[in-house]
Structures are given as structure tokens and as C-alpha cells.
Amino acid sequence: MTEKYDLHCHSNFSDGDLSPADLLALAANCGITHLALTDHDTLNGLTDAAKAAVDNDVSLINGLELSANWRGQLLHIVGLNIDPSISELQAGVAANTVRRIERAERMVEDFLAHGIKLREEVDTLFNGAVPTRPHFAQALINLGYAKDKKQAFKRFLVRGKPGFIPLDWPHIEEVGSWITAAGGVAVLAHPMRYHFTRTKLIALINDMKAVGISAMEVSTPINDERQIEMLARLSIEHDLLASMGSDFHSPNQAWARLGSAKPLPERVTPVWSALS
DSSP states (O other), X not given: OOOOEEOOBXXXXXXXXXXXXXXXXXXXXXXXXXXXEOOBTOOTTHHHHHHHHHHHTOEEEEXXXXXXXXXXXXXXXXXXXXXXXXXXXXXXXXXXXXXXXXXXXXXXXXXXXXXOOOHHHHHHHHTTXXXXXXXXXXXXXXXXXXXXXXXXXXXXXXXXXXXXXXXXXXXXXXXXXXXXXXTOEEEEOOGGGGOOOHHHHHHHHHHHHHTTEEEEEEEOTTOOHHHHHHHHHHHHHTTOEEEEOOOBOXXXXXXXXXXXXXXXXXXXXXXXXXXX
């Protein structure tokens, strides 16, 4: 059986649409053999995912996606093959969750100051999940303030617009230490989304390697062949493991379908070679 990996996806324990059980069932239908559940700043979906993985004959890789700061820039760092019982990781995740909850409250208040009442709608959407900006975007859609998430993030939620509340995320050194303490591999998520110059991306790679972040996503659905080639070359030059993932959130997102990342170039060292 040919192995097929998707090492970046989300469930409704953060900002995904599907439950872990439905996510694993979809993974099986897509022919995925190895799936990492990487919800934002939470470990809570992993227990349900583990059971569903057995039911669907998919190998589950315990993961999460942590928000971090590098030189004032928000980055996302994926942790793969983590042990969710490790107290250092649990403490870091809990701290990020508190940051998100406090920001959500301030966002509700900021929207109210602009005459937009969102509390009841976002509380319904959260439903125990870690609160994220996409939840607010969906609330704006549901209440008729935006036609889709693209419009919601254009009119709201970004700097200078209602609902934008900046956050002081932990430095990449802290986030890297939480993941490695839990026995995981720390991965820079979707590097092309930051729109860095090559020089700045190399500076980031040097800094993140120094703090234990040893891998980078080379293939995602938003990367074209030229970008995949460039990232593959950087991963080889800087001795990084290469990862891949769809960043799946919903079956309605055609640009991020589960399992849709292109295969890694053969010459890179795949991150799963370091996952035991």
C-alpha cells in the first residue's frame, strides 16, 4: 500500500468544521495512511482522533499548531509526534489558550463598541473549542455583516478594522522548547504565507534552527512547483526536515482539500523519517 501523508489539518476543537471522527473518516476516504491532527493551541481533540484512527485504519500522528512570535511577526509552528501528557507542553498550550480566550473577550467588546453584537453568535460557534478569528468571521457571515470569510477579513478583524486585537505571542524559542520537551518535531508551517523575502526567510531558518525548530513545510496546496522547488532547496541547504500538509479546515475550501499537497521532492529528507 502506498503511503500518503497529511501532516497539517484541523478539527472543530479549534477552527475546523469537522469532528475528529469525521476528519479521520474523510482521511480514509481520501486514501491518507498517516494523518496529523494539528489544532490551534489545543490538544483536546487527540483522544477522539486516536479512537477514530483505529476505526478507520489510519495512522494518527499526535500534533498541534502553536502561535509564536519572531521579530514581531506572528508565525505558526506545528508540533508533530508530541506526547500530550508532558507537563511543559501542557503548560505552554494552556497559556496560549488563555491568550486566545482573553483576546476573544476583547474582540467581542470591540465589536460592541462599533455597534455589532456578536457575543451570542460566537459563543454558539465556539462550543468548547479554542476561540479563533475564523470563528468571528463565521459569526459576521451568519449575522449578515459579510458574505464570506474573505470579505469578513477584509472589512473586519485586521489591523485598523473593528475586531482587531493584537496578541503578544510567546517567542519561537519558548514554542520550540515546548514541542521538543514533549518528544516532538517542531515544523515551520506554510512559510510562503508570510511573504518574506528569501533573505528574511533564511534569517528565520537560522534563528528557528537555533531554538530546536528543525523542519519546514515544503509542500502545501498553496505552493506552486517553483515555490516547492525553492523550499526544497532551502531545506537541503540548511539541513531541515521537509514536511507537507493541506492545512485542511473544511470540505468547502477547495484550495485546501485534505491530502491535496503535492508529493515531496525525492531528494529532501521527509519529516516522517524522524517520527518514531
